Amino acid sequence: MKPIKKLVLLSLIASLCACHTVASTSKDKPMQKTNSILDNLTFECKHEVRPPIDKEVHSLYDYALYHDLHNMWRGKKGDEVWQNMAVYYRIAAYNGDYQANLRLQWLLETKRVVVKKPQTEVYHLNKELEKTLPATAMYKLYYHLDSNYGVKTTPGGKFAYLRKAADMGSREAQFAMADILKWINDRNTLDFRINLVKQLLNCASQQGMGKAAISLGTILELSEQYSEAIYIYHQGVIAGDQPSAFKLYRAFDKRQKHPLNKGIDQDLERATRYKMIDDYLFKYYFLKPTVPDLDEIVPLPPAKLPSWDGKIAFQRWFEGPSPQKPSDELMQKLAEKAGLDWQTGLPLKK
Template structure:
C-alpha cells in the first residue's frame, strides 16, 4: 500500500490543450463534399459500397494536404471497414504518421488505440499506458478522458480523495477541449457534490460536443424542483430552456450515428441569466444535413492537390514509381 500511495503522490497533471491549426479552405472543400455523402450513407450504406469507396479518394487527398478532419474520418472508415482496402492497417498507419504533422497529441492517442489491433505498432505488456499518458500530457482530449476514467475505476479507498481531485483535472481539461463524454462524467460528479451551477455549465459544454445525455440532463434539470429526483440541478425552472434542450436531445439521439456536434448552442439556448433568442427549432448541423450537397470539387482542383501530395488524383493513393 505504501508503494501504491507513493506512485499516486508523484502523479501530477498540467492541463494542456492541443492546438488545432487552421485548414486551407480549398483543401477543406474536399472534406465537406465527402462528409456530406459519407453521412448520408451511414444509415443504409453497405461496407465497401460505391459511396464510401469514392469518398475515400476525397478524404485521402485532403488528408495528405493537411486536413486533419479528413484524416481522422478516413482512419475511422478504414477501422470500421466501411472503406475496404487490401491492407487497412498499412493505410491507417501511414495516415497517422501524416496526422503527427498537425495533431501530434491525437496521433499519439491513436497509436495507443491501435496497439491491440495489429495496426503496425507494438509494445511490451502494459506498455501501452505510457502512450496513453504521453498523449494526455501532450494535449489529447481523448487520452485525458481515458486516463481520468482509469483513475476513477481504481478500487482503493486510501487514495480515493487524491484520485477524485486528479480525475476532475483530467476530465475538466478534456471537457474544455470538446470531449462530450468527459463533460457528462464531470457533470455527474458535480451533481453528486451538489455543485449545481458547475454541473449546468459543464453539461452545456457537453451538449456543444454532441453528448446526448448532457442534453437530456439539462432538459430534466430545468424543470425539476424536487431535490430528491434524479437530475435535480438546483431547482431553477425554465420550461422553454428545458424544451429546447429536449429537442436537441431528441435529434442527437435519433441521429446518434452521425457523430453530431452543436457549436451553435449558445445561439439557441445560452446559459442563464441570458434571455432566450428566437429559434426555428433546428441546429446548424441539421440545416446543413437537410440541405443540398456542397459543390463537387473540380477535377482540376483534385489533380492540383493530388500532385502536390504525390498522389494519384483518381484513387488518392501514392503514385506508383
C-alpha cells in the same frame, strides 16, 4: 467528504468515464505505489492546438462528409459511396486536413472503406497526422496497440503511450486515463484518484469532449454543485452529448423533480429547446452531430432566449443540398502537391 460518499462517487465515475490522467502525489499522505500507472503521475492540463485548415483543401472533406454521413444508415461496408469518398478524404488528409485524416482512419478501422492492407494505410495516415495533431496521433498509437496495426511495445509499456498523449494535450487520452484511474481498487489512493479524475475530465471537457462533460457534470451534481454542473452540461451539449441535453431539459422543467432544479427558476421554454435538441442527438447519434450554435438557440440564464426555427446548424446542413463537388482541376492540383494519384488518392507508383 465522507469515505462512503467518496467510494460512491468513484463508482459513479467508473460507470460513466473512459478517461486517463496525469497527477501529483498528495502532500499529506505519500501515495502507495500499488499500480504502475500511478508511479510519478503528475497532471497539468494542456490543450492540443488545432491549426486552421485551408478552405480549398477542406472543401474536399465537406463534400465527402456529406455523402459519407448520408450513407451511414443503409450503407454497406465497401460500397461505392464509401470507396469513392475515401479518395477525397485521402487527398485532403495529405494536404493537412486532420479532420479528413481522422474520419478516413475511422472508416478504415471499421471496414467501411475496404483496402487490401488497412493497417498499412492507417499507419501512414497517422504519421501524416503527427504533423498537425501530434497528441492525437500519439493517442492513436496507444489505441492501435491491441489491434494488430503494427504498433508494439515492451511488456508493461502500453500506458507510456497514453500518459504521453495526455501530457501532450490529447482529450481522448485524458479521458482514457481517467477511466483507468477510476477502476483501480485501492483505498489508499482514493482521494488522489478522485482529484485526478476530476482534473482530467475537466481538461478533456474544455476541449470539446462530450463524454467527459457528462461524467464531470455528474460528479459535480453528486457533490451538490448544481450551478457548476449545469454549466458543464451545457458545454457537453455543444460537444454533441445527448445525455447532457436530457439533464438540462430536466433541470429547467421543475415538474421533473430533479436535484438540478435547486437554485434555478423554472423555464419551460428553455426546457423545451433542450428536449428538442436531446431528441435529435438521440435519434441521429450515428451521425455524431455537435451543437456549436447552442448559445444562439438556448443560452444559459440570465441571457434572454433568441428566436429559433427549431433546428440546429448541423441539422440544416444535413437536410440541405450537397456541398459543391470539387472540380477535377482542384483534385489534380492537390493530389500532385501531395504526390498522390488524383483518381485514387493513393501514392503515385514510382
